[in-house]
Amino acid sequence: MANAGGPIQFKGIKKAIEAYENMGLAPWSLWCGKAMNLSYDGNDIEAGKQRLFKYLEMCEQESVATYTLCVYEELPKKAKITNATPYHASFNFKLTEGDYPSRSILRMNERDEIFLKKIGELEEKIGEISKRFNEDMDNEPEAVGGIAGMLNGLLEMPEIKQAIAGKVVSLLDRFNLFPMNNQIPPGPQQIGKVAGVEPSPDQVAQINRALQVLITHDPDLAEHLEMLADLASRDHKKFINLLGMLKLYA
Numbered sequence: 001m002a003n004a005g006g007p008i009q010f011k012g013i014k015k016a017i018e019a020y021e022n023m024g025l026a027p028w029s030l031w032c033g034k035a036m037n038l039s040y041d042g043n044d045i046e047a048g049k050q051r052l053f054k055y056l057e058m059c060e061q062e063s064v065a066t067y068t069l070c071v072y073e074e075l076p077k078k079a080k081i082t083n084a085t086p087y088h089a090s091f092n093f094k095l096t097e098g099d100y101p102s103r104s105i106l107r108m109n110e111r112d113e114i115f116l117k118k119i120g121e122l123e124e125k126i127g128e129i130s131k132r133f134n135e136d137m138d139n140e141p142e143a144v145g146g147i148a149g150m151l152n153g154l155l156e157m158p159e160i161k162q163a164i165a166g167k168v169v170s171l172l173d174r175f176n177l178f179p180m181n182n183q184i185p186p187g188p189q190q191i192g193k194v195a196g197v198e199p200s201p202d203q204v205a206q207i208n209r210a211l212q213v214l215i216t217h218d219p220d221l222a223e224h225l226e227m228l229a230d231l232a233s234r235d236h237k238k239f240i241n242l243l244g245m246l247k248l249y250a
Contacts, residue, residue, distance in 0.1 A: 008066060012097035013056045017049055019091055020069055027072040028052065029081050032065050039081040043074055061095055068092050 010016050020028060026048045029039040038055050040048045052069075070087035079085075199207070214221050232239040 006092055008094055009091040010093040011095075012093075013053065013095060015097075016056065016067075016069065016091075016093045017053055019093070020052060020071065021045060021049060023071045023089060025071040025073060025088055027075050027081060029070045029072075029085075029087070030055070031068040031070065036081075036083055037067075041075055041080055056095065059095055063095055066092055066094055 010019050024045075026043045026045045027039075027041055028048055030037045030052065038051070040051050042048060068090050070090040072081065072085065073088050075081070075085075211221075218224060228239075228242075231242070
């Protein structure tokens, strides 16, 4: 009976197969400890190689187990290898070509490096977007009279008037938010109630600032705001979910 132990002669399936072939004896048995895993009773070395290779490929490739391969002189016809069959020679081997714990740590480190690299790339992109946004804000000229002054300035440009200003003006007029006939930002007394809620002065200023930024980044701002308003009135739940998704990116 074979018993896996002692020094390791070979590491890896390829070297184990080569070692078996060099033995020049076809019959073999494969042991792990005191357990015989598999055997080959034939006399064809090529067939023995194929049987051994297929089995070892199915084994856990990162196992720390030590295997012993025993080879036998040509067996009598119809004889079967048992744990009592005397073997001619044997060798010990492992399935992994390198040290398993180190290899496992290396793989884990590789995954960590890839993950950290992705995080770094994401942080870099976020930093670039933030930098461009801040530069745009710094370079943006002060809009005379807040959002009303900005929109009146846009209306002086024919191409912008056709593409953007018309939509924005019609939208703001529809909701009676910001009178367009005054260069001075409207105070709370100038703004009508929307859905029964009267915006505070701080909210008015906050809306002004937001619109000034959005209009420079979204040519279809009016259409998009109208879609958002329509969704809020048509399906309040979806509107709240959309706001929740937006907060994830804030």
